[in-house]
Amino acid sequence: xxxxxxxxxxxxxxxxxxxxxxxxxxxxxxxxxxxxxxxxxxxxxxxxxxxxxxxxxxxxxxxxxxxxxxxxxxxxxxxxxxxxxxxxxxxxxxxxxxxxxxxxxxxxxxxxxxxxxxxxxxxxxxxxxxxxxxxxxxxxxxxxxxxxxxxxxxxxxxxxxxxxxxxxxxxxxx
Ligand SMILES: Nc1nc2c(ncn2[C@@H]2O[C@H](COP(=O)(O)OP(=O)(O)OP(=O)(O)O)[C@@H](O)[C@H]2O)c(=O)[nH]1
Ligand SMILES: [Mg+2]
Numbered sequence: 001x002x003x004x005x006x007x008x009x010x011x012x013x014x015x016x017x018x019x020x021x022x023x024x025x026x027x028x029x030x031x032x033x034x035x036x037x038x039x040x041x042x043x044x045x046x047x048x049x050x051x052x053x054x055x056x057x058x059x060x061x062x063x064x065x066x067x068x069x070x071x072x073x074x075x076x077x078x079x080x081x082x083x084x085x086x087x088x089x090x091x092x093x094x095x096x097x098x099x100x101x102x103x104x105x106x107x108x109x110x111x112x113x114x115x116x117x118x119x120x121x122x123x124x125x126x127x128x129x130x131x132x133x134x135x136x137x138x139x140x141x142x143x144x145x146x147x148x149x150x151x152x153x154x155x156x157x158x159x160x161x162x163x164x165x166x167x168x169x170x171x172x173x174x
Contacts, residue, residue: 014154015052016107017074020083021092022058025111028141029083030055033151046073061093071100079105079157084127086110086118086138091130099131105157108132109150114140 018026027047028040034049046069047055054077060070074080082098084091098106108127110120120138127136137153139146 014079014157015077016079016081016154016157017054017056017077018081018083019056019061019070019074019093019098020058020109020111021062021085021088021090024058024083024085024088024092025139025141026058026083027055029109029111029139029147029150032139032141032144032147033154052077058092061097067094067097070097074101074104077104079107079154081107081109081154082127082132083109083111084123084132085115086113086120086123087115089122089126091126093130095130106132107153108134108136109146110136110138112140112142113138113145114142 018030020026027043030047030049030053031038031040034053043055043057045057046060049055054073056070056073057066060066060073080098082093110123110127112118113120124136128134137146137150139150141147
């Protein structure tokens, strides 16, 4: 259950997979990160952009029968980018599924922050409760907010060791 679009990996040499509930904005964010203008349609399978930049269908995180597909899809990437839509009150995966592979980075993105019913503080709380490490990126593909920052962060990751954020993004001690 996968396909390869051969697109855009040169624009983002980091390997990563976007995961999160149906309609949370993974494909729209992938297009924005890769700076393409592809039409956003429902994702039916894992989509490989070049070698290891991967868009996944929301069902991979929401439907028990697809957890195996999710785990095998993210096996080859170092970084999992989890999208928490700003207007959602639920975390779409079972607790711990994101942490099955202890040697992978998990990055939290709060998507759709432009929506009128966005509640960014609630989304931050949901990510924290589910052990997604900070910092969190707040994005909108409608306004473009946060996209360049996330792209720069992902591009920087390949310079650092696994499990650490690039220095400029680490939180200062209080
Ligand atoms: N307001 C707003 N709408 C967005 C944003 N990102 C995506 N959308 C819209 O939300 C809908 C779903 O976006 P997708 O990118 O297809 O969501 P997805 O997570 O890839 O969904 P699946 O492929 O079904 O898992 C589309 O109508 C998008 O245009 C955003 O930042 N703000
Ligand atoms: Mg999609």
